[in-house]
Amino acid sequence: xxxxxxxPAGDKIRILGIDPGLRITGFGVIDKTGSSLAYISxxxxxxxxxxxxxxxxxxxxxxxxxxxxxxxxQVAVEQVFVNVNPKSTLMLGQARGAAxxxxxxxxxxxxxxxxxQVKQAVVGNGHAKKEQVQEMVKRLLKLAGSPSADAADALxxxxxxxxxxxxxxxxxxxxxxxxxxxxx
Numbered sequence: 264x265x266x267x268x269x270x271p272a273g274d275k276i277r278i279l280g281i282d283p284g285l286r287i288t289g290f291g292v293i294d295k296t297g298s299s300l301a302y303i304s305x306x307x308x309x310x311x312x313x314x315x316x317x318x319x320x321x322x323x324x325x326x327x328x329x330x331x332x333x334x335x336x337q338v339a340v341e342q343v344f345v346n347v348n349p350k351s352t353l354m355l356g357q358a359r360g361a362a363x364x365x366x367x368x369x370x371x372x373x374x375x376x377x378x379x380q381v382k383q384a385v386v387g388n389g390h391a392k393k394e395q396v397q398e399m400v401k402r403l404l405k406l407a408g409s410p411s412a413d414a415a416d417a418l419x420x421x422x423x424x425x426x427x428x429x430x431x432x433x434x435x436x437x438x439x440x441x442x443x444x445x446x447x
Contacts, residue, residue, distance in 0.1 A: 277303070279335035279366070280421025281326070282413050283343075283359035286310060288322050289413030292333045293404065295425040302404040304333055305414040315354070319361040326365035338366040338373045339424035341381060341416065376423050381416070384423035 275296045282289035291305035308325040310318040340363055343356045366373045379389040385399050397415040401408070403422060410418060 276337060277333065277335045278421040278424050279329065279333065279338045280417040281338065281340045281362045282416035282420060283340065283355065283362045284413065285318060285354050285358040287413045288358060288362060289417035290329050291414055291418030291421050292335060293418065293421045293425065300404060300422060300425055302406060305410050305418050307411055307413045319357060322358055322361040323365045326362055330365065330369045335371060337424065338371045339420045340373060340375050341420050342375050342377045344378055374424050376420055381419050381423045384427050385419045
């Protein structure tokens with residue numbers, strides 16, 4: 264059904280991290296070999312102003328290009344947080360849905376992580392600031408410079424998946440959620 268199952272230790276796994284946003288969707292691609300991580304690519308998809316369906320199509324089209332170019336084995340997507348404005352939350356959820364659809368249409372396994380989980384995995388503090396995430400991503404992937412905030416968040420999501428998503432006794436977390444520290 265889906266490709267991209269968990270590989271034995273030592274095998275290379277390519278992970279695409281996605282930080283969904285309606286205006287800017289960040290993406291980051293890393294390789295995990297054993298416990299080592301290697302940076303492959305990252306960037307931002309900026310959607311044009313205009314109608315929502317065209318913006319969602321832009322996200323899907325660009326992510327399809329990233330997937331075709333880098334051939335990831337698995338995808339990690341940041342979950343939507345509920346903010347004060349319900350309309351903004353709904354629109355962000357639609358952007359996230361477009362990102363997930365791009366992955367699923369390419370037969371990729373999709374894991375989901377909250378911002379708290381991502382920050383905890385990368386910085387060690389679930390309430391870390393964006394600048395701290397950028398700095399830790401730079402250090403963990405041995406980058407010459409800091410990636411943009413959206414690309415750093417996407418790379419952090421991929422790092423979280425590489426460390427936590429596959430570190431639970433080799434059990435894939437795809438299709439599961441964390442609730443009160445437990446997979447459900």
